[in-house]
Amino acid sequence: MNEIITNNAARYAFRLVKKICSEVGPGLPGSLQENERADFIKKELESHLGYDNVAVEEFTYAPGAFLSSNPPMAFYHQ
Numbered sequence: 001m002n003e004i005i006t007n008n009a010a011r012y013a014f015r016l017v018k019k020i021c022s023e024v025g026p027g028l029p030g031s032l033q034e035n036e037r038a039d040f041i042k043k044e045l046e047s048h049l050g051y052d053n054v055a056v057e058e059f060t061y062a063p064g065a066f067l068s069s070n071p072p073m074a075f076y077h078q
Contacts (some may be wrong), residue, residue, distance in 0.1 A: 016044065030061035 020040055025032025038056065045054045 006025055024033055024036045024040060027037070042054055042056055
């Protein structure tokens, strides 16, 4: 079933993202700001769906996990 995103839904999403950006601000993954953005979204979902219908999954963030791995590189020369 294809759902059409209405103009009202698009405006709501835009305002929500704008509010998050202005109130919480930017931040790297795993940063305090990322946790604040997650809390912001959780509260917004709870206001629409009810407290008991929103769950947050805990996860471990590994900063720089792939920085030490060598990316595969290939050179083709004729």
